[in-house]
Amino acid sequence: MQESVWKPGAMAVGNINELPETILLELFTHVPARQLLLRCRLVCSLWRDLIDLVTLWKRKCLREGFISEDWDQPVADWKIFYFLQSLHRNLLHNPCAEEGFEFWSLDVNGGDEWKVEDLSRDQRKEFPNDQVKKYFVTSYYTCLKSQVVDLKAEGYWEELMDTTRPDIKVKDWFAARPDCGSKYQLCVQLLSSAHAPLGTFQPDPATIQQKSDAKWREVSHTFSNYPPGVRYIWFQHGGVDTHYWAGWYGPRVTNSSITIGPPAALMSPSPHAQNADCVSPLRPERWSEAQACPALPGIPPPTPLSANPECRQGATGAAKGRDSRSVLACGLPQNAPYLPAHTSWVRPTPADELGPAGTPMSAEPRTSACFFRAKASAFEGLCPHLAPTAAMALVSINELLPENILLEVFTYVPARQLLLRCRPVCSFWRDLIDVVTLWKRKSLQEGFITEDWDEPVADWKVFYFLCSLRRNLLRNPCAEEGMTSWHIDSNGGDQWKVESLPGDHGTDFPGPKVNKYFVTSYELCLKSQLVDLKAEGYWEELMDKFRPDIVVTDWFAARADCGCTYSIRVQLVSADYITLATFEPPPVTIHQWNDATWTEVTHTFSDYPPGVRHILFQHGGTDTQFWAGWYGPRVTNSSIVISPKMTRSPAPSTAQPRPKVGEEGKC
Structure with missing residues (x-):
């Protein structure tokens, strides 16, 4: 296949907005969420309105496995729901002592100090999570350890925390030895940027008597409707034995967690959530503010583009009065964060099947042609009035999109997704993804090279991956964290x-x-x-x-x-x-x-x-x-x-x- 070269006049061949909106909507389901909001949503009013549809975010949630086909729980804001679900994980590092005391600050280290021990076979059977194999244990003087979670560093931006105020769920597990009593304590605080407490969970210390059953006990608490301004979460737990015995006879703790999830208010029924999917998302003239998802907190609304001559629709445009510009014509922001997608059109290639630069070892296409198949069940579940007709049951994107437009779309797809998911779709996509032009343009877009770059590169694909991975592999090189990592x-x-x-x-x-x-x-x-x-x-x-x-x-x-x-x-x-x-x-x-x-x-x-x-x-x-x-x-x-x-x-x-x-x- 000859290498495709982008020419300034190539846009006359066709405009991406001339695609049926069903196809555009399907394309958007495969674009990373942050790219949709920070780049694609700013292109034109058509893209903005499509990206604000409830249907798009509900389909992305379904694709990511956040909901199932038979999901019937109402959601007030599917966009916020998607982001919270994609960020959902345990924010405490090393909760089960697998890395010793890494990430923990030993605030009080009395007696014979903190220690890590292995769960016995009997204890593993009793513990509800069979993945937990170790625990922390205290001694005859008070032992306390803590972690501070930086929410911004974990991906939770300020307006999301202040406007949505998602539920913050705290859990901890503790147990005593059967031959010795112990006292367990826990304190969790929500802190502002100045580390002022905005919410506290500190139950009374739990005393377990000698000759107890030594069963593992769970303590949990959910922070909701807390004041705005939360930027950190401080978690501290520990305890002491009650018999003052040398050794490690105090409470044992493990499997601690802090997770952030959608608040109850987001899961409550609302006219907006119930009615948004009852209006055709394919007819912009029928949209209203009540039918589109609200803008994500912290993402500025797009600037009106109708005044921009480069963005005005020509006589051959898709529809009169609609701002319509291609990805290339007016460009997208080049400084937005670039996050990997976790969606797929075909089965992802396992790591052991990858060849050089992450390309699949097998060059055989997974499908004979590249198609977006509109399944009746999926469309009916997301939009009952959009049951696909026979004409839209099978649409070939390769026939609708000029090659230069498809190449431009590929420049905004994360590189690993291109190789693991897009490349195996068909021979046409494989050849297009392998051209030098694509990887040179991705390198230019990411700032790895400049417009006047003239140094020869043997393999642009490998060059791109190495540049994207390039960083200092030594941790804490300048002693900012003491001797940590050394x-x-x-x-x-x-x-x-x-x-x-x-x-x-x-x-x-x-x-x-x-x-x-x-x-x-x-x-x-x-x-x-x-x-x-x-x-x-x-x-x-x-x-x-x-x-x-x-x-x-x-x-x-x-x-x-x-x-x-x-x-x-x-x-x-x-x-x-x-x-x-x-x-x-x-x-x-x-x-x-x-x-x-x-x-x-x-x-x-x-x-x-x-x-x-x-x-x-x-x-x-x-x-x-x-x-x-x-x-x-x-x-x-x-x-x-x-x-x-x-x-x-x-x-x-x-x-x-x-x-x-x-x-x-x-x-």
């Missing part, structure tokens, strides 16, 4: 410590975003991280066949008044932890009375053996004067970045440290 391999002298820049006898970092650093002591201090590439999104065939460049960077400095020795070691290892490649330059010794300048060391792994599944990063050092305190090398702003390999040879990287001044930090 494994302390050696902790000699006065041990590792975190200090603020510039530090005693130090200098400022070249980049303004770096504010802290790690510092070593008078005996060897080493710390490390192990990066799991598959967990970070880099599948096996991508690493083995294309072998993208792996760029490692670290920054170190010495105190001006003390000498030190710095060392770094980076290894590419296989799934069995066999070393496949190593970067380990000789240790760097800096003498006393130096200029304390920050120095960068960098190395690029390329053309390494196949089979790389993990990356081990380790660095540290010691001072050369053996002074008590923290006089060893300072390290910060470490990074591991996987980048596309260009056709043209990249600039040679150096394995030897070199000072870099004026570059911005990469935290």
Whole structure:
């Protein structure tokens, strides 16, 4: 198939708004919800009205499995219902102790301190959730631990929380040992942006007597109709044993959860919800404000487009008086968040069937032609008056849409959905999705390249995926979270410590975003991280066949008044932890009375053996004067970045440290 090239005059071939509105509505069901509101809804009044239909959001809920075919519970706002259901999950991290005390703040750690234990076989049978295998246990002095949930970081924007005020459901499970009494306590608070309490759930402590049945007990509470302004949720629980026995005889806790769901008011009957589907969604002239979904809180209404000459309908337009513009003609916002869709037209390809760059190994089309089939049962359930006729029972989108329009539509579909779901539909879609033009335009749309890009790229599809995955794979590189995410391999002298820049006898970092650093002591201090590439999104065939460049960077400095020795070691290892490649330059010794300048060391792994599944990063050092305190090398702003390999040879990287001044930090 010849590569399709977009030409400015190509829009004369046809306008996407000339499609039957049933087809447009079906297309919108496969577009990610945030893209519908932040990009598609702003294109023209026709798209705005279609996207505001109750029918669209009810069908998206059905496709995602949020409701079933026989759902009969009324919903006041299907758009809000869809977003709340798509965000629904446990907001507490590590609730069942599978990761030790990761994510928990140990507020009080009395007695023999908190401990993690395994559920016995008998306990597993008794616990209602067979996925729970561990629990936290307290001791003979009070033990309390907590988490703070940042709602905005979890995807719940401010207007959604203030206007809709969804139900916040809190649950916790606790039990006592049968041979010892215990006292369990729980406190949950809804906090404002200034951390002022807006709602509190704090039941009386539960005391369980000695020789109890040791059964697991659930405590739950639902916050509803709380004041506006909730931005955080603080969860704290724990307890103490009542016999003051050494060891871990206090209450056991596990399977804690905070979930946010649709409020009762959203599920109540309303004339709007009941009548919206009783009016034809295909006749814009019959729409009214009472028949369309209200705009989502926090999403601004679209600007009227009728005054824009580029958006006016010509003599050959779909209907007089309707603002109609194509996706390309007036463009869509390029800075909106890009979220993956979870809808499908065909069965998704399992991960083990994927070939290079996520393409299915089998090139056989799943269907002989690409069709949107309008099922009578689905249409009748969503819109009783829209029972499909024989003429609309089978409509080929490939016959209705010019190739350039279909290519433009594909630029707004998430990349993984293109490969896993759209590409297997038919040979025409497969060939269209494989053209270079599509992936080059997606790269331009996402800002991975500029209009004047002239550097050759061997494979634009792989280039796009690597650019979309590109980030620092090391967590907490600049000590903003203390020693979190780092494994302390050696902790000699006065041990590792975190200090603020510039530090005693130090200098400022070249980049303004770096504010802290790690510092070593008078005996060897080493710390490390192990990066799991598959967990970070880099599948096996991508690493083995294309072998993208792996760029490692670290920054170190010495105190001006003390000498030190710095060392770094980076290894590419296989799934069995066999070393496949190593970067380990000789240790760097800096003498006393130096200029304390920050120095960068960098190395690029390329053309390494196949089979790389993990990356081990380790660095540290010691001072050369053996002074008590923290006089060893300072390290910060470490990074591991996987980048596309260009056709043209990249600039040679150096394995030897070199000072870099004026570059911005990469935290």
